[in-house]
Amino acid sequence: MRVQPLAHEARGRVAVVVPNRDGQSWLPELLASLRAQSRPADRIVVVDDGSRDGSVAWLRAAEGVEVVQRSVSGGFAAAANAGFAAVAADCEAVALINTDVVLDPEWLARTAEVLEAVPEAGAVACKMVAMDDPGLMDDAGDTLRRDGVCEQRGRGRRDDGRFDAPGEVWGACAGAALYRHCAVTGVGGFDESYGMYLEDVDLALRLRLAGWTCRYEPVVARHAGAGSGAAVGFFVARNTLLLVVRWFPLRWAPYVAYRQASWLVDAARRGPRALGTHLYGLAAAVPRLHGVWRARQGPGGTQRAAMERAVPARSWRGPSAGGHPQAAE
Numbered sequence: 001m002r003v004q005p006l007a008h009e010a011r012g013r014v015a016v017v018v019p020n021r022d023g024q025s026w027l028p029e030l031l032a033s034l035r036a037q038s039r040p041a042d043r044i045v046v047v048d049d050g051s052r053d054g055s056v057a058w059l060r061a062a063e064g065v066e067v068v069q070r071s072v073s074g075g076f077a078a079a080a081n082a083g084f085a086a087v088a089a090d091c092e093a094v095a096l097i098n099t100d101v102v103l104d105p106e107w108l109a110r111t112a113e114v115l116e117a118v119p120e121a122g123a124v125a126c127k128m129v130a131m132d133d134p135g136l137m138d139d140a141g142d143t144l145r146r147d148g149v150c151e152q153r154g155r156g157r158r159d160d161g162r163f164d165a166p167g168e169v170w171g172a173c174a175g176a177a178l179y180r181h182c183a184v185t186g187v188g189g190f191d192e193s194y195g196m197y198l199e200d201v202d203l204a205l206r207l208r209l210a211g212w213t214c215r216y217e218p219v220v221a222r223h224a225g226a227g228s229g230a231a232v233g234f235f236v237a238r239n240t241l242l243l244v245v246r247w248f249p250l251r252w253a254p255y256v257a258y259r260q261a262s263w264l265v266d267a268a269r270r271g272p273r274a275l276g277t278h279l280y281g282l283a284a285a286v287p288r289l290h291g292v293w294r295a296r297q298g299p300g301g302t303q304r305a306a307m308e309r310a311v312p313a314r315s316w317r318g319p320s321a322g323g324h325p326q327a328a329e
Contacts, residue, residue, distance in 0.1 A: 014112050014178070015091035017083030019076050022053040023099030026224070031062060031186040033102045039109035041095065045086050049079040075195035080122040080174065084181065084189060088100060091181060098175040102131065102225035110219040111178040114166070120200075122183030122212030123204070125172035127163055135159050138223045141169030141216045144311050146252045147259035148244045150201045169202025169216040176221035183212050187265040193288070198243055205247060228242035233274065237263070237281025246292045249304040 016034055020027070027046075034044055045066045048056050050073035059067045068086050070079065081133055084094055095108060128138040133190040137154035140163040144150050152164050152173065171180075174190075177200075184190075187206040190199045204214060244256050267278040 010090045012116070013042040014039075014093045014095060014202055014290040015045060015083075015087035016041040016095045016097055016108075018046045018097050018099060019049060019079035019083065020046050020051060020055055020059075021073060021076075021079070021098050022051045022055065024053045024055040024058050026052070026099040027055065027058065027062075029102050029177075030097065030099055031065065032135065033105075034097075034108075036105050036109045037103070038105050039112060041108060041139040042091060043087055045083050047079040047083045047086070049075070054074070062213065065181060066232070072294035074192060074228040075199075077192045077194055077199040079193065080199075081189045084184060088185070093178055094184070095178045096174050096176075096182050097221075097223065098223065100131070101128075101176050102119060102222045103176070103283065104220040107176075107219045107221060108178075110217050114215050114217045114284070115178055115180060118213070118215055119212050120211070120214045122180050122207040122210075123172040123230045124178040125169050125212045126176055126178075126221050127159075127218040128173060128176055128221050128223045130161060131222045134222060137163060138225060139175070140218070141214065142171040142173055142204060144170060144201055144205060144312075145255075145314060146248070146311055147247070147255035147317075148240050149259060150240075152187050156173050158236065164218050166215065169214050170208070171201060173213050174200035174203070175223055180212075183210070189305060194239050194242070195235065197232065199247045202243055202246075205310060206242075209306055223327045233267075233277040234281040234284070237278045238285045241282060241285040242288060242292055245289055246296050247307060249307055251304070 011130060018030065020194055031044070034041060043066060044064060045068060046059050047068045047070065048059065049070050056067060056069055059065055066086070070081050070082060073233065083096070085155070087094060093112060095111065097103070111126060114124045115121055125141040126138075127140050130136040130138055135155045135158055137159050139152040140154040142150055143153055153169065184203065184207075187203070187210050193201050248256065263278065267275040
């Protein structure tokens with residue numbers, strides 16, 4: 001892990017980057033929560049990813065907001081990278097926030113304090129809860145398993161206090177997370193080939209392979225999670241396959257095969273539309289697999305020992321698995 005020298009004027013400065021695609025209806029409440037922060041952001045940058053809903057005109061009239069306009073949509077990962085590039089010269093940390101998020105007034109102060117106190121941390125995850133039901137957990141840090149599943153810790157469970165303790169987690173959900181700028185750029189930023197969904201998992205994995213950790217600070221971000229089920233199903237099916245082919249050791253193939261088969265069965269049980277979406281996602285991954293496989297064989301390719309350190313062994317089926325309905329966490 002290398003920390004690049006930082007210009008004096010950038011130390012301690014925090015930028016907020018908001019990737020936006022037709023999110024005008026969400027932006028007023030998000031910006032209001034940013035302006036209410038006890039520790040104000042040094043810069044607020046909204047990267048518009050080809051919106052057609054009037055977002056750009058609305059944003060240009062908003063006070064204290066910088067707009068980076070992309071004429072053609074490249075997806076969340078490309079917009080996030082554009083935001084990181086826009087603040088590279090003068091900000092040490094970057095809060096990446098979805099448009100459909102509202103932050104607790106202490107969010108920026110607490111996450112920035114953690115990042116400053118823990119020099120080995122490349123990211124800080126937070127307690128994400130449902131926008132319309134703040135007592136329902138959405139995400140308390142991500143965990144990647146050796147079958148290819150990325151679990152959102154706590155998702156779907158009541159916020160009963162079990163996620164109130166700070167500490168280390170595997171990775172952060174990019175819907176509301178604070179990143180160390182040099183850590184993210186040092187591993188190449190977000191992989192834009194994912195478009196959206198699991199791009200933050202891929203980044204978290206590369207950060208861990210580079211020696212960075214991720215901290216969890218239980219400060220609240222309310223999240224609407226407005227993505228459609230069909231879009232999520234397609235991208236998760238496609239991007240999971242790309243992720244495991246790019247990074248996973250061959251000895252984990254039986255775990256991956258088991259999970260892929262179980263997902264197919266589950267999609268079939270949910271009906272023809274769900275099955276069709278899942279199969280479409282898998283088919284969309286196929287033309288990319290050759291390039292992904294070549295990438296793992298190159299200079300930055302997977303090493304079994306490094307991956308086994310980066311993705312610790314844990315249960316991937318049954319009640320002891322983190323995503324199981326009967327799991328303790």
